[in-house]
Each structure stands twice: as C-alpha cells, then as structure tokens.
Amino acid sequence: xxxxxxxxxDLIAFYGDFQALFGIDFQIEPGETIAVIGSNGAGKSTFxxxxxxxxxxxxxxxxxxxxxxxGKPAYRxxxxxxxxxxxxxxxxxxxxxxxxxxxxxxxRRKGPWNLDAVxxxxxxxxxxxxxxxxxxxxxxxxxVALGRALMANPKLLLxxxxxLGLAPIVIREIYEQLERITANETTVILVEQDVxxxxxxxxxxxxxxxxxxxxxxxxxxxGREQITKAYFGV
Amino acid sequence: xxxxxxxxxxxxxxxxxxxxGFLLVGLLVxxxxxxxxxxxxxxxxxxxxxxxxxxxxxxxxxxxxVSIGQQAFVGLGGYSLFALTIFTxxxxxxxxxxxxxxxxxxxxPTGFVVFRFKGAYFAIGSWVVAEVYRLTFAQVSVLGGGxxxxxxxxxxxxIANSRSERDSVIYWTGLAIAVGVLAxxxxxxxxxxxxxxxxxxxxxxxxESVGVDNYRTKFLxxxxxxxxxxxxxALISLQKxxxxxxxxFSVNDWTAFVIFIVVIGGIGRMEGPLIGTILFFILREFFxxxxxxxxxxxxxxxxxxxxxxxxxxxxxxxxxxxxxxxPLGRRIILPxxxxxxxxxxxxxxxxxxxxxxxxxxx
Amino acid sequence: MDLAAALLxxxxxxxxxxxxxAGLSLIFGVMRLVNIxxxxxxxxxxxxxxxxxxxxxxxxxxxxxxxVPLMAVLGYGLQRVVFNRTLGxxxxxxxxxxxxxxxxxxNALLQIFRADSQRLHAGPLETWHIDLxxxxxxxxxxxxxxxxxxxxxxxxxxxxxxTALGRALRAVSDDGQIAQLMGINNAHLYGVAMAISLAVVSVAGVxxxxxxxxxxxxxxxxxxxxxxxxxxxxxxxxxxxLAGGVILGVAQTLGARxxxxxxxxxxxxxxxxxxxVRPQGFFPRSR
Numbered sequence: 057x058x059x060x061x062x063x064x065x066d067l068i069a070f071y072g073d074f075q076a077l078f079g080i081d082f083q084i085e086p087g088e089t090i091a092v093i094g095s096n097g098a099g100k101s102t103f104x105x106x107x108x109x110x111x112x113x114x115x116x117x118x119x120x121x122x123x124x125x126x127g128k129p130a131y132r133x134x135x136x137x138x139x140x141x142x143x144x145x146x147x148x149x150x151x152x153x154x155x156x157x158x159x160x161x162x163x164r165r166k167g168p169w170n171l172d173a174v175x176x177x178x179x180x181x182x183x184x185x186x187x188x189x190x191x192x193x194x195x196x197x198x199x200v201a202l203g204r205a206l207m208a209n210p211k212l213l214l215x216x217x218x219x220l221g222l223a224p225i226v227i228r229e230i231y232e233q234l235e236r237i238t239a240n241e242t243t244v245i246l247v248e249q250d251v252x253x254x255x256x257x258x259x260x261x262x263x264x265x266x267x268x269x270x271x272x273x274x275x276x277x278x279g280r281e282q283i284t285k286a287y288f289g290v
Numbered sequence: 291x292x293x294x295x296x297x298x299x300x301x302x303x304x305x306x307x308x309x310x311g312f313l314l315v316g317l318l319v320x321x322x323x324x325x326x327x328x329x330x331x332x333x334x335x336x337x338x339x340x341x342x343x344x345x346x347x348x349x350x351x352x353x354x355x356v357s358i359g360q361q362a363f364v365g366l367g368g369y370s371l372f373a374l375t376i377f378t379x380x381x382x383x384x385x386x387x388x389x390x391x392x393x394x395x396x397x398x399p400t401g402f403v404v405f406r407f408k409g410a411y412f413a414i415g416s417w418v419v420a421e422v423y424r425l426t427f428a429q430v431s432v433l434g435g436g437x438x439x440x441x442x443x444x445x446x447x448x449i450a451n452s453r454s455e456r457d458s459v460i461y462w463t464g465l466a467i468a469v470g471v472l473a474x475x476x477x478x479x480x481x482x483x484x485x486x487x488x489x490x491x492x493x494x495x496x497x498e499s500v501g502v503d504n505y506r507t508k509f510l511x512x513x514x515x516x517x518x519x520x521x522x523x524a525l526i527s528l529q530k531x532x533x534x535x536x537x538x539f540s541v542n543d544w545t546a547f548v549i550f551i552v553v554i555g556g557i558g559r560m561e562g563p564l565i566g567t568i569l570f571f572i573l574r575e576f577f578x579x580x581x582x583x584x585x586x587x588x589x590x591x592x593x594x595x596x597x598x599x600x601x602x603x604x605x606x607x608x609x610x611x612x613x614x615x616x617p618l619g620r621r622i623i624l625p626x627x628x629x630x631x632x633x634x635x636x637x638x639x640x641x642x643x644x645x646x647x648x649x650x651x652x
Numbered sequence: 653m654d655l656a657a658a659l660l661x662x663x664x665x666x667x668x669x670x671x672x673x674a675g676l677s678l679i680f681g682v683m684r685l686v687n688i689x690x691x692x693x694x695x696x697x698x699x700x701x702x703x704x705x706x707x708x709x710x711x712x713x714x715x716x717x718x719x720v721p722l723m724a725v726l727g728y729g730l731q732r733v734v735f736n737r738t739l740g741x742x743x744x745x746x747x748x749x750x751x752x753x754x755x756x757x758x759n760a761l762l763q764i765f766r767a768d769s770q771r772l773h774a775g776p777l778e779t780w781h782i783d784l785x786x787x788x789x790x791x792x793x794x795x796x797x798x799x800x801x802x803x804x805x806x807x808x809x810x811x812x813x814x815t816a817l818g819r820a821l822r823a824v825s826d827d828g829q830i831a832q833l834m835g836i837n838n839a840h841l842y843g844v845a846m847a848i849s850l851a852v853v854s855v856a857g858v859x860x861x862x863x864x865x866x867x868x869x870x871x872x873x874x875x876x877x878x879x880x881x882x883x884x885x886x887x888x889x890x891x892x893x894l895a896g897g898v899i900l901g902v903a904q905t906l907g908a909r910x911x912x913x914x915x916x917x918x919x920x921x922x923x924x925x926x927x928x929v930r931p932q933g934f935f936p937r938s939r
Contacts, residue, residue, distance in 0.1 A: 110829060134835035142833065148826040151819065159823050162816070163835030208835065356747055358688075403924055406931045409743045410686030414879045415927075418920055421876065425917040436913075541872070546755055553748050582759035589756030596749045597737050 061086045061243050062107070062138075062212055065117035069099075069106045076102040076111075078267045084212075084260075089244045091254035094264035095287060100247040101143055103264070104214045107245075108140045109133040121211065135163045139210035143217045143247075145201045147189035154185040156200050160207030167209025174203040177233055195226035202230070206237065213238070215246040219253060231257060251283065265289050304617040311615075318465055322458035330461045334529055336571055337468035341522050342544065343551040343563030345515045348475050351558035352487045353511045356409075359416025361545050362400065362423045363516045365538035366393045367523025372433055372533050375445045382449045383463055386524040393520020397513045405509065417541070424539035438534025446531060460529050467525060471518050476560065478511075479618050487511070491558075542585075550592050556604025560616040565603050654909070656788060662905035664790070666898030667798030668863065671856035672878035673885075673893045674805055675849035681888065682825045682845040683739060688750040691875030692757040693850060697723050697857025698866050699761055702770055712772040712862055719854045727850030728843040735846065736839050754871065761868035772861035797859050801897075804852055805890045811848075821845060873916070880923040886933025895935060899926075 060083045069077040076099050084090050092100045105111040107118065109130035118126040125133050139160075147156050157174055175182040178199040184192060189200055198218055205213060215234070219227040227250070235257060238244050248254035255261060255275040263271035263286040271278065271286035322330060342360070350356045370389035374380045380388070400419055407415040428436040450456040478484055486507050489497035494504055523544075527533045537543070547570065555566020577584045599606055607613045676690050687693075697719055704715040734753070738745035780792035812818035824831040824841050832838060860866060860874070877900065885896025900919050907918020926933070 108833065110832065129837070130832035131835050131837045134833060140833050142830060146827060146830045148823045148830070150822045150826050155819055158816070159819050159834050162820060204834075350744070356744060358751070403928060406927060410688075410747050411879075411883070413688070413747055414686065414876065417872075418876055418880070418923065421873075422917065422920045422924065425920070429913070429917075542755075546751075549748065549751060553752075557744065582762045585759040586756050586763065589752040589754070589759065592752035593734065593749050593756070596745050596752070597734070600745060 059086065060084060061088075062120050062245075063118075064107075067103070067106060067118060068114045069102055069111050070114065071102075071111070076267050077106065080264075080267075080269055082262065082269070084243060084245060086211075086243050087241045088259045089238055089246070089257055090260045090262060091258035092245060092247045092262045092264060093249075093251050093254050093283075093287065097266075098264040099267040100264050101216055102267075104140060104216050104245065104247055107133075107214060108138050110140075131163075134208060135165070137165065137209075137211035138214065139205040139208045139212070140214040141201050141205045141216060141218060143220065145194075145197045147197055147200055147204075149188060149190045151189055152186050153181055153189055153192065153200055156189045157181070157185075157203050157207055160204035161209075163208050165209040169206045169209050171207075174206060177237065178203060194222050195230065198222060198226075198230055199233070202234070202237075210242070212243045212245070215244065215248075217247055217249060219248060219250050227253065251287070263287055301614065301617065304614055307615040315465075315469060319462070322454075322461055327454075327457055330457050331529070332571075334461055334464040334525075336567060337464040338522055338526055339548065339551060339567045339570065340563060341468045341471040342519065342548045343555070343567055344472055344475055344560070345518055345522075346545075346548050347552045347557060347560070347563050348478070349511065349515050351552065351562070352479065352484075352491060353508055354491045355508060355512060356413045357404075357416040358413045358541070358545055358549075359404070359418070359420035360515075360519050360548070361539050361541055361543075362416070362420035363393045363397065363519035364523035364526065364544045365420075365423055365427065365535070366396050367520030367525075368527035368533050368538040369427055369433060370520065371524035371527050372439070372441065375448070376433075376442060379445075379448075382445060382528055383459060386463060386467075386521060386528055389524035390517040390521035393523065394513055394517030396520075397516030400516070401509055401512050405505070405512075420539055420541070424535045427539070428535040434534065436535060438532060438537065441528070441531045441533075449528075460525070464525055464529070467518075467521055471522075472560075474514075474518070476616060476618075479560065479616075483507070484618070547588075550588050552602075553592050554595050554602055556602025556606075558601065559604040559608065559614075560618065561607070561614065562602050562604040564615075569603070656786070658905045658909050659902060660788060660790060661794070662902030663898050664794035664798045664901070665905060666881075666894070666901030667794075667801035668856065668859055669877050669881045669897035669900050670801045670894040671797075671804060671852065671859065671897075672874055673881040673897055674801075674808060674890060675852040675856070676875075676878045677882050677887075677890060677893050678808065678852070679845055679849045680882075682821050683828075683842050685735060685739065685746050686750070687735075687849075688747065688875065689753040689757055689871075690750075690853070690878060691873065692754045692761075692868075692871035693723075693853050694857040694860060694874050695761060695866060695868060695871040696757060697850075697854035698772065698861035699765055699770070699868075700854075701772055701858045701861055702765075705772060712774055712858055713777075716855065716858055719858060720851050723850040723854035723857075724847040727846040727848075727853075730850075731843040731846035732839060736842055739842070754875075758868050758871055765868065767867055767869070769865040769867050770861070771865050772858065774862045778862070793862065797863070800855065800859070801894065804855060805894055808848075808852070808890055817844070877919070880919065883933055884923060884926050886936030889935050892933065892935030896933065899934075 062082070062084050064080055064082040067077055067080040067082070068075065080103060092103065094100050102111055106113045109125070109128055109132070113126050116124070116126060118124070120136060120138060123136070125136065148159070151159065154171065157171060161170070180196060181199055181203065184196065189197065192200065202215070202218065218230060222230070231253060234244070246254065246258070258275055260272070260274055261278065262269055263283065265286065270289070271283065318333070321333065325333070346357070346360060367389040370392040371382070371385045374385040374388060375382050404412055404415045404419055427433065433439060446456070450459045479487070486497065486502045489500065489502055490504055490507060498504055523538065527538060530537070551566035551570045552563055554569060555564065556562030577587065595602065601609070672694060676687065679685050679687060700722060701712055701715045701719045704710070704718050705712050708715070734749060735746060738749050774793065777793055781789045782792060782795065784790055812822060820831070820836050820841055823834065824836060824838055828838055881897040881900050882893050883896070884899050885892035885894070900923065903922035904915045904919040908915035910918070
C-alpha cells in the first residue's frame, strides 16, 4: 500500500463568497513530481495556496505526512515541511538577495539546504547577493524564489507557475535545475501553464478545470486529444 | 409578455418612517410653544450633534476622509459669528448663516494642505491644522485672546427682544440647520454624486477608471462639509453666548464625541448618527456626573464596537432585519416574482474584507 | 549668543522628539498602523515611572529597568488582543480603535493620578552642565537625552538590518502574505514590533517626565510632535526622523524666543510650510 506524502479528499476552498475548489481528490507519494495543469481560473493556484494554508479550506481532509493539516495557519504548515514558490516570484523588496534566501530558513528546519548549497546550484546569485532582490532579471528572481523555498528544507515543494513571464531559454534552465534539485527525493507539485514542459518533468499529471479534477494519469498514458478535451472542456 | 425590471428606491418601512419623520419635525417646530428653557437648550444640543455626526459620517463613512480636525471649522464658524456681529453689527441669525461660507472659504487652503496626506496621516494632519487655528485665535486679542470673550449685550438683544423669544429664535435656527444638513446629505447620497462616493470608497482605482475625479469629488465634499460645520459652530457659540479658543476648537467636544456617536451608531449609514446621538444623550443623562469614568467607558465602548460590531448599531439593524429609514439603496424587482429583491449594493466603509495578511489572532 | 543657545536647545530637544517619533515610525513601517494613542502611551510610561520612583524611591533613570519591560509586555498584549484584530485593508478600524484607546487612557490616568502637574526628579543631574567653547553651556540632561536618542535609533537600525528578527520585521512589512510562507507567525511578530515600539516610548516618557511637568492631558500634543518629526524627516528612515525632530525642536525654540506662547505654534507653522513645499520630507527613503 503506497504511502501518500500528501493527500486531499473532497477539498473545497472559498475566496470570500466565491467558491474556487469543488472537492479535489489528490494524492502524491514521496519522491514523485506531479504537474497540475489547466487554464486560467481553473483553481490551480488556489489549490496550492490551500495546501499551504494561505486560503482557508472547509473540508476536513488534507493530510500531510500522516497528519491532518487543514485549518492550520500557514506558518505551522511551513514548519511541518511544505514550501511554496509563489506565483510571480514575490521577493521581498526591502531585502537583499542573500537576505531573501536567509529568511527562507526562518522556520529552521534541518536538511541539506543552506546558503552555500543554494549558491552551488545558482552561482549567479552569489555574485549578486548584496543587491536588492528586485534588481535582478526575471529568471534570476525566479532562482531566488526557488532557493528561498528550498532553504526551508521542505519535504514537499510546491511551485506555482515558475515559468511565468520568462523567456523560453530561461525556463529550460530553471527546469533543468529543478530536475537536479528534485533528483534527491524532494517531492514536488508544480502548477504550470506550459503543458509540454509540465509533461516532460512530471511523473503524473492532474488536469483542473473550473475548480475540479477532470483528468489524472501518467504523461505516457495520456493522449494529446484527451488532454486538450480535459483542459478546455470541449 | 415583457414586463420590465423595475428599480425601486424606497421600501415600505422607509415610507412609514418618512411619514413619521414629517410628523416629528412638525412636533419639533411647535416645541417652543410648550417646552421650557432647558428642554429647548437640550434639543438644540441634540440637533447640533445630529448634524455634526451626520457630516462627519459623510466625510469618513462615505468619502473615506477620516478627519480628527473638524473642530477647526466649528471654531472658525464661532469666531466668524463673533467677528461679524461685533465688527459689522449684522443680525446674529444672518451671521450664523454667513459663518458657513466663511468657514468653507477657509477649507480651501486647509484642504489643500491636508489633502497631501492619505489615510491615517490625513487624520493627524487635520488635527494639526485645527491646533494651528486654535493657537492662532488664542493670539487674537480683539476677540478675547486665550481666555475668550462674551457676546456683547447689544448683540444678544439684537437676536430678539425677550429672553424666551431669543430661545425660540436660536432653537428654530438650530432645527432648521439640522433638518437642512440632513436633507442636503440625503440628496447628495441619492444623486449621482452618491454613486461616485460609494465607488471611491470601495475602490479608488476603479472609480478613477470609470471617470470619477477622486480628488475633486473629495475636495468638494470636504469644502461643503466644512461650510455646514462652520454654520453649526456659529450656532453653538450663539447659544453659549460666549467663545474661547479651547471651547470653540475642542477636540473632545466636537470630534471625540462625534466620532463615538458615529462609530457606535453605525458608520456609513445615514441612520447611524441619529441612533448614535440618541444613545449618546441617554448615556449622558445617566453617566455624565461620573466625569472621567464616563469618558473611559465611551472610549472602551468605541473600541469594543469597532472590534465586534464595526458597522455599528445601524449596520447590525440592516443586516439582521433589513431595516433602513433612509431609502438610499436600489432594489431590483424582477418581473415574475414581486417578492424577490436583490440586496442593495450598500457596502459601508467598514465591510470586513478578507485581507491575506491579517494575522491569525481570534 | 542667545540665539546660539536657543539653537543648541532646539537641537537637543529634537532628540526627545525623535524618541517620541521612533516608536511610531517603527510600527507604521511594519504594519501601516498609526497609533493615535501613541502620545498617551508616552504619558502612561511617565506615570508608571512616577509610581515606580515613588514606591521604590529610586532615580527615574534607574526606574527604566522596570518601566521598559513593563511597557514592552503591555505593547505585546495590546497588539495581540486588540490591534491585530483591526489590521487589514480598511483604515478605519485601527484609527478608531486607537482613538478610543487614547480617550480611555487619558481619562484612566486622570482618574488615577488626578490632573495635577507631575515631575520626575533626577537630582543633581538636573543642574549639571558642561562648558562648551564660545562661552556656551549645555545641560547634562538635554545632552544625555540626545545621546540616548542617537543610541536608541542606532539600536533600532542595527536590529532592523543586522538581525534575523529585523529581517523578519522588514519582510512582514513588505509582504505579509509571503512572510507567512517563510514560517513567520505574523500575529506574533506584530506583537513584537509593538513591544519594541512601547519600549522606546517608555524611554521617551521617562525623559519627558524628567525634562518638564506633565499631566494626563498632554498626550495628544506629543503624538502631534512625533508625527511632525516623522513627516519633516521623511517617511521610512529613522535617521531622517532624528533630523526631523531636530528641525522641529529648533523651530520651536526659536519661536519661543520671539514669544514664549508662540513655541508650539511656531513648530506647527514650520511643519505646514515644509509639508506644502516639500511633502515628501527631507530624507525620504525611496522604495
């Protein structure tokens, strides 16, 4: 019986009065990389935010590493080992690159990731470490955001649209690094608009539409037409 | 079968209240004929606070300008009255009315300065300006300087010949001002202007994008409110027959109490200041002898209200019972079903928006 | 050399105003909260110091050892129980709640301590003075106050820019939502910020009490001075706030030379003039 690192059953989420998720069933095993695809407004970002506690969930069924985490505040969930690379990078403008990375370690979880380890993966950040976070290019900021999330030594890494606004060559570089990083058994859920990229790195794929799961499976098992139908709902 | 969708502005409740309101005003007009001196005095105080609170509510609850400095215009109005009557011999009631435009004129440079601030800093800035006025008038010796002055006897007699006639004249002036202020506010809110204000309050950026000139609209409201406040200030000083900088520009009397009235009564609704004023005077009847305990209680009450009932009593009444006195919303009546009506779009300034960075204290 | 003495006085007074302002500036920076009760909390500190010095019969400066922690704990509690509930997009709740608190505090102090003028007595320190060149003298107390202001502001800067806590405070002020993603408990951190603010406030209160007579009603004016110092100096920079305090102090002492009753008004007028001509202040931090 495979052990699920994270499991949700019938997950519902609201923004105020607006319901964004209508009962998501989701499982991920340790070491897996799952891609969540879907068009804008499908609820992918909301899903990640609910996992990490930024959006209040109403179901009693989100469990992580055997423990129920629904309803817990975000800072507790981070401490338990889930990290989110937020959509749009969202670096802290008042902090330097190095400070942005260091604050990722606020929860002081033990693990292989520290400043040196991050600089080893992204050497360009070491050169620019005393610059304010926002003075870097889009791709470099994405590296900082990724590094910042890794500094928390998460068991589960969530990536929200890390390719957004980046040039294709930069996207490829980031995904290469991501594969290297996750090679050593970090479990990853990535939300991605770029379906091709998502399918290339994922062990499994979930497709969301209008707050529901409409398709799930291994990339090799899913045909292009199947995906298009699920994605657009035609 | 093509029945059109109707937009209804008043409900049965508000029509009932309108009838009741007319009767009440009629009664109040007749009050000098059967009320005694202290009753009339008290009623004028009530009119003053209803008007001041409604104006502050218009400024803060509808336009989003939280001012802790409206006492500046109360004082300016009072001193205008004294200056006009003493230096030009103008009839006092006329001077009361003229004090309004004078205060409004002062609002132009005042507004120009304070509008450089936003939000809470606007609040403190408005307070600083009020202090400047207070300290400046304390230096003006012709009007009594720091200790103030009384209204000269000739001018008092100019109001009316006998004392009871004077009381009546002041009373009716107060009633007229209060009714006038409420009517003006109601008309503004009911008009396109009212829509603009609601838009600004809900989202300044969105309002600008549909063509509302935020700065001008706000400034205009600030200007008009200042004028009305000045008028009221003149009336206050007329009733007291005396003026001094500390009394005329008192933060406690003309701002703190007003804020408490609006917060407890219900900010962002026209009914709020009315409910708040009544409650305030009832409390005052019973507790004012307790001096600082009373004020401590008011302060605590305001804090608790903001934390658990931010829309005040009026807001609670609307939410619980859908009860409104002033028909300011717009109900959409769908053709088939005469009983459905989508809720009015009134969203007062203190609607609890879920802000993500709100910490998790419960 | 009367003018020079007035100038020196003003500069040193600026230190006190900077102390008033530093706490206010910090919490505005971290959580966009403007605490209308700030001045009254300064007075509360002065009265607490009064109670402590009277009861324990110790020097006011020594009383800081007790007053500072007390006020810090109060600040933490106040933030977590009251102010945290008001934070959000709407500016009205924190404003009105702190206003209510201001009225409550003033009257509570009135009830407990009456309206009489009080003073904290600093003994010989009050009359010591240091001889300066050009025949000028500087009072030991004003000088000490100014040095303390510099130390406090320097300490706050160190805290903000060289410690992990300071880093967290800056992160929370940048983006409260993402700060949570770092594992930061915003509610707790806001409490810490308020605790620090009130710690600074208590130092300001003690010096206020030593320097001049005080009573429960003078709180709001201290808030206004703090506010003016911040605006003149420019938002966002604590050293700018020190400069703002100095400018305000000098404006006041020069005004007092013209006419003693003119002191506070002079400060207000200079403030308004600067605001009209240079609304961003002299040393705004460009973000």
